[in-house]
Amino acid sequence: MTLLATFLNELKTEQAQKQAIRKQNAGYSRSSNGNRYNRHQRKQLDPIAFYSGFGFYLKRGQKQQKVKCPFHDDKNPSMSINTDTGEYFCFSCGEGGGMVTFYMNYKHVDFKTACRELNI
Numbered sequence: 001m002t003l004l005a006t007f008l009n010e011l012k013t014e015q016a017q018k019q020a021i022r023k024q025n026a027g028y029s030r031s032s033n034g035n036r037y038n039r040h041q042r043k044q045l046d047p048i049a050f051y052s053g054f055g056f057y058l059k060r061g062q063k064q065q066k067v068k069c070p071f072h073d074d075k076n077p078s079m080s081i082n083t084d085t086g087e088y089f090c091f092s093c094g095e096g097g098g099m100v101t102f103y104m105n106y107k108h109v110d111f112k113t114a115c116r117e118l119n120i
């Protein structure tokens, strides 16, 4: 009886250990998913770095910033850029969109080429 009880206890402990390991593995796979997500996030464009490549030096911490629109002959800054999302809109010529659209319009390339050149 005592031997059987010990055996059952050991069995329970072993099962508990296995469960704990399974839980750890589950946590590990979740965190590796998280890493994948982070890698993906890192691959996305940083608006400030992106626009600096076109000569627009935006300040961090200021959400909407105005620059001179490159899509029409702009005398005063009439293009607003959202430094969080990278979206732009020109109040004079109505040009607007996201960073990929900006790249397409600026470089006169199609969507596929823009994505390839931006490495996204």
Ligand SMILES: [Zn+2]
Pocket (backbone or CB within 6 Å): 069, 070, 071, 072, 074, 079, 090, 091, 092, 093, 094, 095
């Ligand atoms: Zn414009």
